[in-house]
Amino acid sequence: MRYFFVEPFDVVMLRGNRLFGESGSFGDAVMPPWPTVFAGAFRSLLWSALAKSDFDRIVGKEGSWGSFKLRWLSLAKDQRDGVVDIFVSIPKDTLVSSEGGGTVTLVPKQIDTDIVRSSSVLPLQCLTVGSVSGKFSSSGFVSMSELLKWLKGHGISDVVEGSELYVLESRLGIGLDSGAMTARSGALYTTQTVRMSPDVGFVVGIEGDEGKIPKSGLLRLGGDGRGARFRDIDSPLREIGENFVPDGARRFKVLALTPLMFKRGWLPDAVHDPDFRLRLGSDFSARLVSVALGRPETITGWDMAKNRPKLAKKCVPPGSIYYFDECEGDVGAFFDWVDSGMKDSDDIGGTESTLIEGFNVAVTGVW
Numbered sequence: 001m002r003y004f005f006v007e008p009f010d011v012v013m014l015r016g017n018r019l020f021g022e023s024g025s026f027g028d029a030v031m032p033p034w035p036t037v038f039a040g041a042f043r044s045l046l047w048s049a050l051a052k053s054d055f056d057r058i059v060g061k062e063g064s065w066g067s068f069k070l071r072w073l074s075l076a077k078d079q080r081d082g083v084v085d086i087f088v089s090i091p092k093d094t095l096v097s098s099e100g101g102g103t104v105t106l107v108p109k110q111i112d113t114d115i116v117r118s119s120s121v122l123p124l125q126c127l128t129v130g131s132v133s134g135k136f137s138s139s140g141f142v143s144m145s146e147l148l149k150w151l152k153g154h155g156i157s158d159v160v161e162g163s164e165l166y167v168l169e170s171r172l173g174i175g176l177d178s179g180a181m182t183a184r185s186g187a188l189y190t191t192q193t194v195r196m197s198p199d200v201g202f203v204v205g206i207e208g209d210e211g212k213i214p215k216s217g218l219l220r221l222g223g224d225g226r227g228a229r230f231r232d233i234d235s236p237l238r239e240i241g242e243n244f245v246p247d248g249a250r251r252f253k254v255l256a257l258t259p260l261m262f263k264r265g266w267l268p269d270a271v272h273d274p275d276f277r278l279r280l281g282s283d284f285s286a287r288l289v290s291v292a293l294g295r296p297e298t299i300t301g302w303d304m305a306k307n308r309p310k311l312a313k314k315c316v317p318p319g320s321i322y323y324f325d326e327c328e329g330d331v332g333a334f335f336d337w338v339d340s341g342m343k344d345s346d347d348i349g350g351t352e353s354t355l356i357e358g359f360n361v362a363v364t365g366v367w
Helices: 036-049 052-058 144-151 331-339 349-356
Strands: 002-008 069-078 084-089 094-097 103-105 107-109 125-127 141-143 166-177 182-196 200-207 216-221 226-233 252-256 277-280 284-292 297-299 313-315 321-329 362-366
Touching: 002 069, 002 182, 002 216, 036 052, 036 069, 036 200, 036 216, 069 349, 084 144, 125 284, 141 144, 144 362, 200 226, 277 331, 284 331, 321 331, 331 362
Parallel strands: none
Antiparallel strands: 002 200, 002 226, 069 084, 069 200, 084 141, 094 103, 107 125, 166 182, 216 226, 252 321, 252 362, 277 284, 284 321, 297 313
């Protein structure tokens, strides 16, 4: 997989689901952005650079996908010493105090059903250890060093506020008459834009481009095709993966880095009712024992080929966590399942675009 650091020149429009353009409407921004923004930007770059035969093979054509896949997206900061530090959404098992910025970690535990009732169908619930008080939130980002600690089973101590990485600004727009290409009377609207902090941008991981994406260049990114520059970088993820898992580990957690799309809402397609067992053929099995999920996101977009909105889909948001225990078999098969988008082995067709456009990216740790 190749990695690129993408840095906007100015503000970038990362629009959400709200319609805008009519008088008085407001278009909100989404941060972190949907991966489709970057998949579309790099696919468009290839469209302008490749011969048709190469384009059909790499990017695809109507009715079939090519080899191109976006398989990583995160915020990042260029440290100016050849190192790019990544920032991912804070795991949902970590709460940040509004007073002093301390953190509290939720732990999967068995609840006393004589005292507490829950609508959850899973055996364990994510609860605090001991008594805590005050107001908490689960917003913010964590650096690579904090992510590695968390993947190894430790708590997070340092949380980066979004305001340290970017700021939201409002811009005024005027609706246009598409026929006359003139301003429509009274059609003023406001839209949010994102201004990245100095040296802050995005890391994008791409597979299957056959080396056709240049090592550096310019992109049209987000709404209005705002300019951004990109450059090839070394993998910032060398320490993530099966290598750091302790021998004999049999309890794993999966952290969503981009929105997850499943057929049954929050439940991964390969996890089966009623025992919530994950079965990967005869190679591996485990029990889904608990989750720490954020509120579902609704993902949509515009279908350029059919000139109509894409079907809106509910997704599990970044930062959500799935906890597995009773793991038996080849651990490598479990890591491969996570790396391939947490899909059934026979799950093809409509879900293929989910993986190509950068959804269902996750990493595995222990707990």
